[in-house]
Amino acid sequence: MRMLRLIFIVASVLLFTSQQFGQAQSQCGTADSVGFPVDPAQFHIVQDFGAPSYRHQGRYHTGEDWYGGSSSYGTEVHAIADGRVTFSSANGWGRDGGVIIIEHIMPDSTTAYSMYGHVTEATGITFPSVFTCIHQGDVIAAVGDMRPAPHLHFEIRTDKPDIPGPGYTWTDPALDGWRRPSKFVDNWQAWSLDSHRWHADIADDAGPIAPPVELDDHSLLVLDANRVLRVSNDGRVLWRVILERQAVGLVAQGDSGLIAYADGAFQPVSREGTLGSARPMEVPLDGSPMQLGDLLVFHTPDAGLVAFSSDAALMRWRLSDVPAVLRWAATSNALGLMTTDNAMLTISSNGELADRALLREPGSLIAGSDLLAYTRGGLWRVDGGGTWSLSFAETPPGGRSSAVAENAQFLFLFDGVTLHAYNQSADPQHPTPLWATDLLGIGGMVSLSVYDDIVLLISSYGDIVALQAATGGICNTTRIYGSSRSREWHSLGDDGILRVYVADGIIGLAWDRFLLACRSA
Numbered sequence: 142m143r144m145l146r147l148i149f150i151v152a153s154v155l156l157f158t159s160q161q162f163g164q165a166q167s168q169c170g171t172a173d174s175v176g177f178p179v180d181p182a183q184f185h186i187v188q189d190f191g192a193p194s195y196r197h198q199g200r201y202h203t204g205e206d207w208y209g210g211s212s213s214y215g216t217e218v219h220a221i222a223d224g225r226v227t228f229s230s231a232n233g234w235g236r237d238g239g240v241i242i243i244e245h246i247m248p249d250s251t252t253a254y255s256m257y258g259h260v261t262e263a264t265g266i267t268f269p270s271v272f273t274c275i276h277q278g279d280v281i282a283a284v285g286d287m288r289p290a291p292h293l294h295f296e297i298r299t300d301k302p303d304i305p306g307p308g309y310t311w312t313d314p315a316l317d318g319w320r321r322p323s324k325f326v327d328n329w330q331a332w333s334l335d336s337h338r339w340h341a342d343i344a345d346d347a348g349p350i351a352p353p354v355e356l357d358d359h360s361l362l363v364l365d366a367n368r369v370l371r372v373s374n375d376g377r378v379l380w381r382v383i384l385e386r387q388a389v390g391l392v393a394q395g396d397s398g399l400i401a402y403a404d405g406a407f408q409p410v411s412r413e414g415t416l417g418s419a420r421p422m423e424v425p426l427d428g429s430p431m432q433l434g435d436l437l438v439f440h441t442p443d444a445g446l447v448a449f450s451s452d453a454a455l456m457r458w459r460l461s462d463v464p465a466v467l468r469w470a471a472t473s474n475a476l477g478l479m480t481t482d483n484a485m486l487t488i489s490s491n492g493e494l495a496d497r498a499l500l501r502e503p504g505s506l507i508a509g510s511d512l513l514a515y516t517r518g519g520l521w522r523v524d525g526g527g528t529w530s531l532s533f534a535e536t537p538p539g540g541r542s543s544a545v546a547e548n549a550q551f552l553f554l555f556d557g558v559t560l561h562a563y564n565q566s567a568d569p570q571h572p573t574p575l576w577a578t579d580l581l582g583i584g585g586m587v588s589l590s591v592y593d594d595i596v597l598l599i600s601s602y603g604d605i606v607a608l609q610a611a612t613g614g615i616c617n618t619t620r621i622y623g624s625s626r627s628r629e630w631h632s633l634g635d636d637g638i639l640r641v642y643v644a645d646g647i648i649g650l651a652w653d654r655f656l657l658a659c660r661s662a
Contacts, residue, residue, distance in 0.1 A: 168274055169223060169224055169225040169244075169246075169274040169275070170223055170246075170274075171223065171246050171247070171248055172222035172223045172224060172245040172246060172247055172248070172253075172277070172329075173223065173248060173333065174222065174223075174277050174330075174333055175221055175222045175277065175325075175326050175329040175330055175333065176219065176221055176222070176277055176278060176326065176330070177219075177221065177323075177326055178207070178218050178219050178220070178221055178255075178257060178293060178295055179207050179209065179216060179217075179218060179219070179284070179293055180209075182582070183209045183210075184207040184208060184209040184213070184216075184293070185207070185208065185209075186205045186206065186207060186208075186323065187206050187207075187208040187292065188202055188205070188206040189202065189205060190202060190203075190204060190205050190314070190319070190321040190322060190323075191313065191314055191315065191321070194309060196289075200309035200310055200311055201309060201310055201311070201312070201313060201314055202308070202309055202314070203296055203306060203307065203308055203309060203310055203314040203319045204256065204258070204294050204295050204296035204297075204308070204319070204322060205294075205295050205296075205321075205322045205323060206292045206293070206294055206295075207292060207293045207295055208290065208291075208292040208293075209284075209292075213284050213290070213291040213292055213293075214283075214284055214285070214286045214291035215264045215283050215284060215291075216283060216284045216293075217266070217280045217282075217283055218257055218260055218280070218281055218282045218283060218284060218293060219277075219278050219279060219280055219281065220243055220255070220275045220276065220277060220278065220279045220281050221243075221245075221255050221277065221326060222243075222245045222255070222277045222329075223245065223274075223275065223276050223277050224243040224244050224245040224246070224255070224274075224275055225243065225244050225272060225273065225274055225275065226241065226242070226243055226244075226269045226270065226271050226272065226273045226275060227242050227243065227244050227254065227271065227302040227303050228240060228241065228242035228271065228302065228303045228304070228305070229241050229242075229268045229269055229270060229271055229273075230268070230305070231261070231262050231268060233258070233305040234258060234259070234305055234308075237258070237259060237287050237288070237308075238258065238259040238260055238261055238285040238287045239258075239259075239260045239261055239262065239268060239282060239285065240256065240257070240258050240260070240305040240306075241256070241257045241260060241268060241269070241281055241282055242254055242255070242256045242257075242298075242301075242302060242303065242305075243255050243256075243275055243281075244302055247329070248332075248333070252299070253297055253298070253299065253320070253325065254296075254297070254298040254299070254300070254301065254302050255295070255296070255297055255298075255322075256294075256295070256296035256297075256298060256305075256306065257281065257282060257293065257294070257295060258293070258294035258295075258296070258305070258308065259284065259285045259287040259291075259292060259293060259294050260281075260282035260283060260284065260285050260293065261282065261283050261284070261285035261286070262282065262283075263283070263285070263286075264283040266280060266281075266282055266283050268281065268282055269281055294308060295322045296319060296322060297319065297320040297321070297322045297325045298318050298319055298320070299318045299319075299320065300318045301318060321622070323622070324622035327603060327620050327621055327622045328340070328621055328622050328646060330619065330620070331605075331619045331620060331621045331648060332648075334617075334619055334650070334655070335654055335657075336617070336650045336651045336652075336654035336655035336657075337648065337649075337650060337651075338375070338376075338638060338649045338650065338651050339375050339376030339377075339648075339649045340376055340621075340646060340647065340648045340649065341372045341376045341377075341378060341646070341647040342645065342646060343363060343365045343370075343642075343645045343646065343647065344365050344366055344368070344645055345365050345366040345645055346622075346624065346626065346627065346644040346645040347626040347627060347628075347644070348365060348627065348628065348642065348643075348644060348645055349363070349364070349628055349629075349630050349642050349643075350364050350365070350366075350388070350389065350390070350391075350429060350628075351364050351389070351390040351391050351392075351429035351430065352391075352429070352630045353372075353391070353630060353642060354391055354392065354393045354398045355393075355632055355634070355640075356396060356412055357396060358374055359374040359634045359636055359638065359640075360372060360373050360374050360379070360412075361640070361642075361647070362391060362397075362398040362410065362412070363391075363642075363647075364388055364390070364391040364400070365645075367383060367384050367387070367388070368381050368382060368383055368384060369381075369382050369384060369388070369391065369398070369400060369410055369414075370382070371412065371414060372647060374636070374638070374649075375649070376647070376649055379414075380413075380414040381414075382410065382414050382416060384400070384402075386402050386403070386404060386406075387402060387403040387404075388400050388401065388402050388403070389401055389402065389403050389426050389427060389428060389429060389439070390426070390428075390429040390430040390439065391410075391429075392430050392432075392437060392453075394409060394452065396412055397409060397410060397411045397412055398410045398412075399452075399453060400416075401426055401429075401430060401437075401439065401453070402419075402426070403425060403426055403427060404421070404423075404425060404426075405421060405422040405423050405424040405425050405426055406419045406420060406421045406422065407419065407420050407422065407453040408420070420453070420454070422449070422453065422456065424441065424447050424456065424459075425441055425442050425443075426439045426440070426441060426442075426447070427439075427440055427441060427442045428440030428441075428465070428466060431466075431469045431471065431476065432471060433448070433471045433475075433476045433488075433490055434471070434473060434474070434490055435450070435451045436448045436449065436450070436451065436457055436490065437449045437450070437451060437453060438476060440463065440465065440466055441459075443461075444461070444462060444463055444464060444465075445459060445460055445461045445462070445463050446459065446460040446463050446488070446492070447459050447460075448492060457492070458491065458492030459492070460488065460492050460493075460494060463478070463480070463486065464480040464481050464482040464484070465480060465481045466478050466479070466480055466481075467479045467480060467481055467503050467586075468503065468505065468506050468586070469506065470506045470507050470508040470512055470513075471508055472508045472509070472510065472511060472512060472525065473490075474489065474490050474525045475487055475488065475489060475490065475495065475512060475523075475524070475525035475527075476488040476489075476490075477506050477508070477512040477514065477523060479503040479504060479505075479506055479514075480503070481503075483499060483500050483501065483502055483503055484497055484498060484499050484500060485497075485498045485500060485503075485504070485506070485514055485516075485523075486498075487512065487523055487525070487526075487527040489525065495525065495526050495527030496523070496526075496527025496528075496529075498527075498529065500516050500517065500518070501516075501517045501518070501540075502516075502517055502540050502541050503540075503541055504516035504517065504539045504540055504541070504543055505539060505543045505544045505545050505587070506545075507545055507546065507547075509547065511523060511524050511525070512524075513532070513545055513547070514529075515536075515539035515543050515544070515545040515554060516538075516539050516540065516543075517538045517539060517540045518538070519531060519532075519534065519536050519538065519539070520532040520533065520536045520539070520545070520554065532570075533570060533571060533572060535574075536554060536561075537554065537556040537559070537561060538556065539554065539556060540556075540557060541557075541586075542555075542557035542583070542584075542585070542586070542587055543555055543556055543557055543587070544587040544588055544589040544598065545589060546589035546590060546591050546596065547565070547591070548591050549566060550564065550565070550566045551563065551564065551565065551566075551575075551591065551596070551610050552565045552572050553589050553591070553596050553610075555580070555583075555587055555589060555598060557583070557587075558579060558580070558581065558583075559577050559578065559579050559580065560577070560578050560580055560589075560596070560598065560608065560613070561574070561576075561577045562574075562575040562576050562577070562596070562610065562613060563575060575611070575613070576612060576613035577613070578608060578613040578614075578615065580598065580604075580606060582604075583598070583600050583602070583604050583606075584600060584601075584602035584604070584623075584625075585600045585601035585602035585604075585623060585624075585625065585627065585629075586600065586601040586628070586629070587599070587600045587601075587604075588600075588629065588631075590631070590633075591610065592633055592652075593610075594609065594610050594611065595607050595608070595609065595610060595616065595656060595659070596608050596609075596610045597631075597633075597639075599629050599631050599641060599643075600623065600629065601623050601624075601625075601627045601628050601629045601643060602620070602623040602624065602625075602627070602643075603620045603621040603622050603623030603627070603629075603643045603644065604618070604620050604623075605618065605619050605620065605621070605641055605650075606618045607655060607656055607659075609659050614659065615658075616655070616656045616657075616658050616659035617655050617656065617657075617658060621641065621643055621644075621646050621648055622643070622644050622645075622646060623643040623644045624644060626644075627643050627644040628643075629641070629642065629643045630642040630643075633652060637651060637652050637653060638650065638651060638652065639651075639652045639655065
């Protein structure tokens with residue numbers, strides 16, 4: 142009888158607790174906006190997600206450590222989104238400080254848990270109680286004075302709602318329910334925009350391996366690690382095909398695609414996902430295709446270039462002594478390459494090296510009637526014969542993180558920090574400065590595009606910034622996840638959707654909606 146009574150009491154407590162959790166969840170609502178727990182302009186990541194730690198026998202970090210310098214201690218820690226508290230203890234990690242965990246129901250009905258470690262109540266901030274509903278931006282704790290220096294340990298999990306967790310694991314934390322926190326925040330901030338129409342989650346965060354092939358219905362054929370897939374014009378993955386060997390490129394062939402493999406073979410893939418017969422060319426390849434007129438040009442593992450006909454049926458020429466390529470652009474008769482050994486190569490359409498210029502660091506490169514190179518030494522025009530001429534003298538220095546774009550009226554130069562605009566319609570040899578807008582925090586390789594009255598900046602770190610071409614006013618800015626390993630691709634379709642592909646994500650933004658701040662001004 143006593144046992145039955147004990148079972149009844151325990152069951153009643155569990156039922157009551159379950160009801161409390163359920164009521165809290167229904168009252169706390171959906172996480173409609175997401176932010177960082179500390180100011181990313183003042184704090185930075187000192188130990189990344191998944192990084193092995195020598196202090197913990199090589200185990201992998203389950204979160205990100207955010208450090209704001211010697212003044213980190215006592216800094217307010219904010220809830221990243223609306224949710225309910227599922228764990229809260231000032232001694233959650235013992236001498237390593239307190240732990241708070243918050244459950245978030247995301248707009249797509251998935252559940253995520255944000256965890257805040259090495260936090261303290263010592264500065265006078267009281268931790269929220271379990272079951273408490275929290276709003277995005279609420280102060281929940283302060284950064285504690287923990288070893289080796291005051292910092293915030295920030296995690297995102299898909300499970301483990303009520304345990305502090307180990308902080309480090311022997312296996313890849315992404316396989317055990319942890320997620321990269323800054324990626325989660327960056328992406329959800331972009332996905333929460335009014336202009337967001339869809340997004341697709343791809344697998345390889347070093348992507349895109351090669352630019353996707355955009356079909357006539359604005360769906361995309363995408364090469365992703367050892368797969369090729371088709372993403373519909375609203376972000377759905379229609380099919381995936383597993384490839385049996387390493388692929389390095391994908392190019393358009395009519396209304397289908399052509400896969401280029403590292404061993405030199407080429408294989409058609411239809412828009413329905415059917416693979417055709419592979420055709421060996423027996424020339425190893427290690428880079429995505431570059432288009433030079435009707436030629437497909439690839440880098441090779443032996444530090445060379447090889448050019449094929451547009452259908453990859455015939456090899457046209459080979460060129461040796463070409464280091465790995467960082468950037469490229471092609472006119473009708475010349476291919477320009479920025480290489481990893483700080484050089485720019487100008488190569489003719491018949492495969493002859495017209496010029497090799499040594500630079501202090503690689504710059505940016507675009508093509509018009511000539512190649513336009515923006516380097517530490519200024520802005521230069523390079524003709525098909527490899528002759529350099531200074532475009533005009535009064536320009537800030539360019540370099541690795543620079544970008545350049547132009548049309549008949551405007552010239553735009555991004556020097557890594559500031560976007561400069563010039564009016565070149567009256568005298569291209571002496572453009573008139575118009576404006577300069579600082580864009581702080583832009584990282585990685587950057588590209589500029591001009592769409593009518595808008596200049597668009599996109600980086601391989603996932604930055605997306607639209608500005609008024611005439612004034613430099615910022616129309617909108619957002620960021621999806623990107624890193625030093627990533628590349629970027631984008632396209633503005635006649636359907637009014639801006640498609641941006643960085644790392645392992647593609648986002649579709651309604652262009653007019655994204656520009657609403659400028660359109661309504």
